[in-house]
Amino acid sequence: PFVNPPLPYSYQALEPYIDEKTMELHHDKHLQTYVDNLNHILEPYPTLQGLSLEELLSCPLCLPSGLQIPIKNNAGGVYNHIFYFSNLTPAPNLPVPDALSDAITASFGSFDAMKDNLKKAALSVFGSGYVWLILDKNKTLALMVTANQDTPLSSGFCPVLNLDVWEHAYYLKHYNMRKNYIDDWFSVIDWNQVNQNYISCIKKIP
């Protein structure tokens, strides 16, 4: 069965940017529910239980038709949250490592331009969803918005960074001010990890 990995830092580690209660509920309740639901859905399908989250999400049409939406929602919920938590750190590390920094400059013109575009994209999400930095088939970085728990994996893109803009990710501290949450999130990004994600995406794309 799939498990909910512990956070790589304490619940209060991202204070004052992301509050302790939000982190606790987000990890122990929201993510845990997706893990439990996914395990329940896969119970009757031992062969699917052997697949990774990436495999479950990369080919929706390979799945039995009745499972396509439940797996998209719940394996997506597990994958998206583990990825989101793994790219945060209480000890932010700037500057951005060279490999990623060069790719950002090539795609967006500058780091600040990427940041502005990402913020605009995050503010544009209507309802619940995510903003992603992804690598496309030409090994170019781009931004992508997904609804609900959809992932870029199902469209063949490789995830480099994601921002959860569901209200549960920020409402206890930032209320309706998504903009403030986005700014605070930028203060706790683990750019070394994001650079690692970028490098592993480069290796995966033929």
Ligand code: MN3
């Ligand atoms: Mn969430």
